Structure formats: structure tokens, C-alpha cells
Amino acid sequence: MGHQNISWFTKIPDYINAKEMRTGILTFDDTKCKRCNICTFICPARSIIRDTSDKKSLPSLSFTAPGVADCIACGCCLAACPEGAISISRSFNPGYYFKRLTQTSTLSYPKAYQHPDENAYGKENTPSAMNSSSLGFKEKMRQKMQSLSILKDSLLGLNRFVLNEMAHGRFKELLKWRIKGDANDISWAQLLEEKAKEVPDKTYLLYRDESFTYRDMDNNANKIANYLLKFGGGKGKGLGIFMRNSPRFLDVFFGAQKIGMYLVPINPELKGEGLSYLINHSDIEGIVLDAELVSSIETVRDQLEHVNYFIVDDIEEEAKPFEIPDTMERLSNAYGMSMTNPKVGYNKEDICLIIYTSGTTGRPKGVVYRYKTSSVKLLSLVAQILVKPDDIYYTYLALCHGNALFITTTQSMARNATMALSRKFSASRFWEDIRKYDVTLFNTIGSIIPILMKQPEKPDDRDNKVRVVVSAACPAEMWVPFEKRFSVKLYEGYGAVDGGGKGVMNLGTAPPGSLGRIPPFVTYKLVDENDNEVPPGIPGELIFEDKKNKSRVEYYKNSEASDKKSKDGWIRTGDLIREDSEGYLYFVGRNTESMRKGGENVSAYEVELVIMEHPSVEEVAVYAVPSDMAEDEIMASVTLVDGGKLDPKELVSFLEDKLAKYAIPRYIRIVDDFQKTNTHRVIKRILEKEGVTKDTFDARA
Structure with a gap:
């Protein structure tokens, strides 16, 4: 029984020579192949099969077997192969091929031919084998692929981004960051060094009125590396970065990696016991900090167990009002050091970076990235899909968190693009920054979109060059209104620093x-x-x-x-x-924020989305507080928009038509502000600890 044709590969452009495509595009290195079979799963045209005809050896791959579907040159298998076993044929001319492929306004794909029969290529390749109970995942995936498959979405996205790049002869650029025989990753400093050679005079970073080329960034990183060596920095040593966003943060980030240190970005909002815990737990021996944060360190300094030197950023405008203690060094001195690369290197098994989780409901946990598993290559590969070399990629998100550091910083560099940086988020200044830097791309988070939407509408709301906004947890009802108001295209991304590299887009x-x-x-x-x-x-x-x-x-x-x-x-x-x-x-x-009320599970997030619909509410946090019964009582704390007024009774009435009765908060509290993590998430454990306060409204009273 042959594999059924996949319905969305039905249009066969007659100007494509299928044999030429199949044999002239891809080169397969059997010596590198580990038989993981990923390429056979990801191939949307089903043009790669496992050849099991030789029962004495491991299954091989076949691109040219009789009846195998035509290769559509989408690049999926090259991007997916973890061993770099699939590469571009030297005889392949991508510009010529894609010129022909894009002669029509709609991208069409060749028909997926039937697979070889089971006698020739082994029963494990046939649908009957794939439908067995032991291969439930394969069965599930095949069913999805045959009902307007998951990969249809992926290819539509690829059509919009990647194929446009391929049509301009940049096919190999998509594959530049594939692992070629070496399973180890590279450091961010190595990526910077390569870019400083490749595009030395291209602007990499914009910050306020400052501008830095790739060469500038690499030279500054070398200076920082040489400066850190003076204080005992080196392979395996830990360094904390207790700073708000600035070019100096990135200089320290890249510079410390040049001498094999591991970095621990620290949320600048941390104070007291929470701050000392993270510093002690991470075993760092030095800290680079902003002048405005010296007081936070001084209050816990006698509690720090391992730190023996402090370097204060005295360069920023915000540093001017503050005195630098004589017991601390000045970061400005580092920029007088040699710009020669110290070439200390690193041990691939050593830790490169520790990113601590937000700790909204408990102690933060340190997620470890080692030099051999830094994710830089994967992030660089993903960048080829979304980021263009002429993009200006903006972030207001804190560099001490994965979004700004892994996505904006890394992916703009991987594509030779420019990064625009804001010190911190400002709703009133946000679009002003977007226009100032001519931003074309930025990331945001779901909690920020309602704040931007609640700003007063202005005639120049649509006056920007942004082509794509990548959000995380954007409220569904605000998706289209946000796009229309600001004339942007919104995409959604899901992932986490402790997600094992898994994500959805x-x-x-x-x-x-x-x-x-x-x-x-x-x-x-x-x-x-x-x-x-x-x-x-x-x-x-x-x-x-x-x-x-x-x-x-x-x-x-x-x-x-x-x-x-x-x-x-x-x-x-x-x-x-x-x-x-x-x-x-x-x-x-x-799942840690799910509550139990009326015999039902209640999502704090979904209740928050509904409360945010009220025009007077700017931000909200919903959480559980103790109940006299066995279940939870639901409490909501809210902040108000400028000039806003809110009667808690009126809010309850507002919610009655929008939420199930059991999901409506019993307690409502109006607060001036929230304590937040570096990712702008409200730290709910503080609110939970405060509980029902004297200024809390009780709907049952």
C-alpha cells in the first residue's frame, strides 16, 4: 500500500524539471548521518525516505529512489539535520532555480508521489507500519499532515520570509549556521568576532545618541576582557551583571566570554534578601553594576559569601548624581585597556551563562547554558527566517532576561542587522523611540500590548516603519486592533529559558x-x-x-x-x-497559577484578560488567597490608568456578564504600582503574602 498523496501538493508547475531538482540540489554525506530520521519527518514533499533494502546495515536515506516525490527545495531538511549531513550541491544555482520557481504569483509545489512498496524498501516505511500502536506519534503526525498539515503553516511562513531571500541568491545564507561535523556550539563572543571581520563597519548598536559598529563592539569587548583579567577573571570564574540596559552591559557580556568566564545577569529591581540569595547561590566572584544600584549592593554587602570585587558603571548619564565608593572600581578605566584579543578561550564543558527564572511564585532557579550548548547556532539559524540584514531590531526588554539577550541581541547579530536599545520600557515614549531609530522589527510581551493600546490615540500612531512585531501571549481580542491601529503585522512566539529549546510560532x-x-x-x-x-x-x-x-x-x-x-x-x-x-x-x-473554585479550575491568566477589558484598569494581578472552605478565594489587585477611577462594586458588575460566577474575584484591591520581574511580570508571591489587606474590597461584605 503506497503513501497517499498530500492534498496541498497538487499543483505541478510544468517549468520545473523534477529530475534536475531531485538530483541537482542536495548532497547527502552518509558518513555523517546518525539515522535520527528527522529529515524524513520534516520533509513536506515526502522526497526523502529511509532505504532499508540492505538488511545488514543501518537504514540509509534516498533522494533518488524510483517513485520518490520531487524535492521542492524548501530547505527544511538542511535546517533540521543536527549533523550537517545534508548540504547544497556545488552545481546548484539557487538564483537561477528560484527565479524560475517564483515566476508565478502563487508558490506551487510538485505533487507528492506514492512511496515505494514495502517489499522494496522495508515495511517500516509504509503507512501500515506507521499506524501501529507502537508508533502512535508517527500516526498522529501523518494524520495531521494529511489534513492540511502543520507544515502547511510553516511553508506559508517560509514563503513569506525565506523564499524571498532564496530568490535573491542568498540560499546558502540560510544554512550558514548548521553544525558541520562538530556538535559543540559557539559563544556569543565568537559570533561577535566573526561579524566584526565580516561586516566591521556595519552599525550594530543604537542607544540614545550613541552608535557602535561591529568592530567597535568587538574592540570594546577585548578591552573589558583585559580589564577583568586584572581582578582574577578567567576560565570557570563567575561574574554578575547588575545593570540596566546600556551598551556597557553588552560590552561586559561579550568581554567576559572572551576569557571563559560565566555570566549571571541580575534583575536590577532585586533588593535585600532576594538579591543576596541570587548572588550567593550563583557563586560569582565579581559584580559589574550601575552606579544607581550601589546602594542596593551596600545593604547586603556583608552577606555576600564569594564576591571579592565590584566594578561600577560610571559612564551612564544616570551615574552622575551618585558617589562611587573607594572600595569599588570604575568601569570607565576598562576603556583605556588594550583592544587586543587576550585569546584566553574557554573550556567547552564550562558554564557560559546562568539565567535565573523570574521567581514569581517561589525561589528563582538558575538555568545553565554551557559553552558547548549555548544555543547560539540554533538562534542564528532561526534568525534567517525572521530577520533581514537591513532590519533595525528594537528592544526595551531587560538584557538580563532571555528575550532581549537570546532573541534581539543574538538574532540581529546573526543577520548582520542593527539592534536599537532602550534603557527601560516607557509607554509614553515607546513609539517615539520606534520612529527615532527607524525600527522595522521588535519583540514584546502580552502584558505590554494592553498598556500600549490604552495610551491616548494620536494622529501619528501609524507613522512607523515596523513590518513585524513578535509577541508572547498577546490577548486574542487585541491582536487585530493592535495591527490596525499601529499599521504593523503581529506574530506570536512561545518559548522559555528553561524550555529545553522547544518553542512554537x-x-x-x-x-x-x-x-x-x-x-x-x-x-x-x-x-x-x-x-x-x-x-x-x-x-x-x-x-x-x-x-x-x-x-x-x-x-x-x-x-x-x-x-x-x-x-x-x-x-x-x-x-x-x-x-x-x-x-x-x-x-x-x-499551572502554578491555576486556582480551584466552585469545583472548577480557574486560570488566573484568563481572569486577568477579562479584567483588563475595563477601561480604567491599566494592569492586574489575579491570585489565590486562603479560604475558610477547602478551595481558594480569588483576589485581584489592579492599577489604574492615569486619571482613572474605579469602584470595586462596579468592576464586579462589569465581570458578571463576562465570567462564570465562580471565576469572579471575591476580593479586589486597588494599588499604586506592582513589584515586577525583569520581564515585566508581577511578583505575585509578594501580593499573596500580603493577603487580604484593610484596603481590600470584599464582594460578600
Whole structure:
């Protein structure tokens, strides 16, 4: 029985020579292939099969077997191959091919031919084998691919981004960061060094009135590296960065890696015991800090167990009002050091970076990135899809968090693009910055979009050059209004610093508010508290398969949490996700923020979304407080927009038509401001500890 044709590969452009495509595009190195079979799963045209005709050896791959579907040159297999076993044929002319491929206004794909029969190529390649109970994942994926497949969404996105690049002869650029025989990653400093050679005079960083080329950044990183050596910095030593956004943050970030140190970005909002805990737990020996944060360090200095030197950033405008203690060094002195690369290097097994989780509900955990698993190559590869070399990529998000550091910083560099940096978020100044820097691309988070939407409308709201905004957890009802008001295209991305490299993206091909659909070569489940799979429409924790522990998350000095995160061969995200009947995923909330009321599970996130619809509410935090009954009582704390007024009774009435009765908060508190993490998330454990205060409204009173 042959594999059925996939319905969306039905248009056969007669100007494409299928034989030329199949044999003239790809080169396969059998010596590098580890038989992981990823390429066969990801190939949307089904043009790669496992050749099992030789029963005495491992299955090989075949691109030219009789009846195999035509290669459509989408690049999926090259991007997916972890061993670099698939490469571009030297005889392949991408400009010529894609000129012909894009002669029509609509991208068409060749028909997927039937697969060889099972007698010639082994029963394990046939649908009957794939439908067996032991291969439930394969069966599930094949079914999805045959019903307007997950990969249809991916290819529509690729059509918009990648194929445009390929049509201009830049096909090989897409594949530049594939691992070629070396499974180890590279450091961010190495990426910078390569770019400083490749495009030395291209502007990399814009900050206020400052501008830095790639060469400038590399020279400054060398100066910092040589300066840190004076204080005992070197391989395996830890350095904290306790700074707000600035070019100096990045200089320290790159410079410390040049001498093999590991970096610990510290949330500049931390104070007291929370600050001393993170510093002590991370075992860092030095800290580079902003002058305005010296007082925060001084209050805990006698509690610090390992730190023996402090370097204060005395360069920023914000540093002028502050005195620098004589017991601390000045960062300005570093810029008088030699710009020669110290060439200390690093041990690939050593830690490169520790990113601490937000700690909104408990102690923060340090997510470890080692030099050999830094994710720089993967991030650089993903950048080829979204970022263009002429982009100006903006971020207001804190560099001490993964979004700004991993996405904006890394991906703009990977594409020879320019990064524009703001010291911190300002709703009133946001679009002014966008216009000042001629921004074409930026990332944001779901909690910021409502704040921007609640700013007074202005005639120049649409006056910007932004082509794409990548959001995380954008409220579905604000998706289209945001696009229309600001004349931008909104996409959705999902991932986490402790997500094991797993993620989902909606590149405009899934419904607004959806995360998109997970690629078919990734196994996942949505499960309840007993690890039972939940049906479509029911929220469950999203978990990813990791049988070989390749995506294992490592928490610093916390093996118990590491084991729990990767329990039984599955990476646990801790996020509640709902899947609809077509396989699209929707974020519901954190499972640690789920509450129990009226015999029902209540998502704090979904209640917050409804409360945010009230015109007087700027921000909200919903959480559980103790109840006299066995379940939770729901409490909401809110801040108001400028000039806003709110009667808690009126808010309750507002919610009665929008929420189930059991989900309406019993307690409502109006506060001036929230304490937040560096990712702008409200630290709810502080509110939970405060509980029901004297100024709290009780709807039952």
C-alpha cells in the first residue's frame, strides 16, 4: 500500500524539471548521518525516505529512489539535520532555480508521489507500519499532515520570509549556521568576532545618541576582557551583571566570554534578601553594576559569601548624581585597556551563562547554558527566517532576561542587522523611540500590548516603519486592533529559558491569539495533573518528549528541580495550553497559577484578560488567597490608568456578564504600582503574602 498523496501538493508547475531538482540540489554525506530520521519527518514533499533494502546495515536515506516525490527545495531538511549531513550541491544555482520557481504569483509545489512498496524498501516505511500502536506519534503526525498539515503553516511562513531571500541568491545564507561535523556550539563572543571581520563597519548598536559598529563592539569587548583579567577573571570564574540596559552591559557580556568566564545577569529591581540569595547561590566572584544600584549592593554587602570585587558603571548619564565608593572600581578605566584579543578561550564543558527564572511564585532557579550548548547556532539559524540584514531590531526588554539577550541581541547579530536599545520600557515614549531609530522589527510581551493600546490615540500612531512585531501571549481580542491601529503585522512566539529549546510560532498563518501548531517532528502532549492526556478544548500542561535527554534542562545546584523538569523522558513546561480540533495551541496560564473554585479550575491568566477589558484598569494581578472552605478565594489587585477611577462594586458588575460566577474575584484591591520581574511580570508571591489587606474590597461584605 503506497503513501497517499498530500492534498496541498497538487499543483505541478510544468517549468520545473523534477529530475534536475531531485538530483541537482542536495548532497547527502552518509558518513555523517546518525539515522535520527528527522529529515524524513520534516520533509513536506515526502522526497526523502529511509532505504532499508540492505538488511545488514543501518537504514540509509534516498533522494533518488524510483517513485520518490520531487524535492521542492524548501530547505527544511538542511535546517533540521543536527549533523550537517545534508548540504547544497556545488552545481546548484539557487538564483537561477528560484527565479524560475517564483515566476508565478502563487508558490506551487510538485505533487507528492506514492512511496515505494514495502517489499522494496522495508515495511517500516509504509503507512501500515506507521499506524501501529507502537508508533502512535508517527500516526498522529501523518494524520495531521494529511489534513492540511502543520507544515502547511510553516511553508506559508517560509514563503513569506525565506523564499524571498532564496530568490535573491542568498540560499546558502540560510544554512550558514548548521553544525558541520562538530556538535559543540559557539559563544556569543565568537559570533561577535566573526561579524566584526565580516561586516566591521556595519552599525550594530543604537542607544540614545550613541552608535557602535561591529568592530567597535568587538574592540570594546577585548578591552573589558583585559580589564577583568586584572581582578582574577578567567576560565570557570563567575561574574554578575547588575545593570540596566546600556551598551556597557553588552560590552561586559561579550568581554567576559572572551576569557571563559560565566555570566549571571541580575534583575536590577532585586533588593535585600532576594538579591543576596541570587548572588550567593550563583557563586560569582565579581559584580559589574550601575552606579544607581550601589546602594542596593551596600545593604547586603556583608552577606555576600564569594564576591571579592565590584566594578561600577560610571559612564551612564544616570551615574552622575551618585558617589562611587573607594572600595569599588570604575568601569570607565576598562576603556583605556588594550583592544587586543587576550585569546584566553574557554573550556567547552564550562558554564557560559546562568539565567535565573523570574521567581514569581517561589525561589528563582538558575538555568545553565554551557559553552558547548549555548544555543547560539540554533538562534542564528532561526534568525534567517525572521530577520533581514537591513532590519533595525528594537528592544526595551531587560538584557538580563532571555528575550532581549537570546532573541534581539543574538538574532540581529546573526543577520548582520542593527539592534536599537532602550534603557527601560516607557509607554509614553515607546513609539517615539520606534520612529527615532527607524525600527522595522521588535519583540514584546502580552502584558505590554494592553498598556500600549490604552495610551491616548494620536494622529501619528501609524507613522512607523515596523513590518513585524513578535509577541508572547498577546490577548486574542487585541491582536487585530493592535495591527490596525499601529499599521504593523503581529506574530506570536512561545518559548522559555528553561524550555529545553522547544518553542512554537504563529507567523500569521494561524488564528489570532493562537501560538500556532507544533512542527511534526516534535512529540508533545497536553496532560492533566495525573499525566493523562486531555482531549481538545481542555487545558493541560504542555510537555515535550525528550527520551534521549538531549534537551534536558540543567538548573544550577538543583539536581532535584532538573530531574523534575525532565521527568520520565518529557520536558515539563509548567504552562497550561489548550488545543483546538485543528491542532492550534492557545496559552491558558501557568499551572502554578491555576486556582480551584466552585469545583472548577480557574486560570488566573484568563481572569486577568477579562479584567483588563475595563477601561480604567491599566494592569492586574489575579491570585489565590486562603479560604475558610477547602478551595481558594480569588483576589485581584489592579492599577489604574492615569486619571482613572474605579469602584470595586462596579468592576464586579462589569465581570458578571463576562465570567462564570465562580471565576469572579471575591476580593479586589486597588494599588499604586506592582513589584515586577525583569520581564515585566508581577511578583505575585509578594501580593499573596500580603493577603487580604484593610484596603481590600470584599464582594460578600
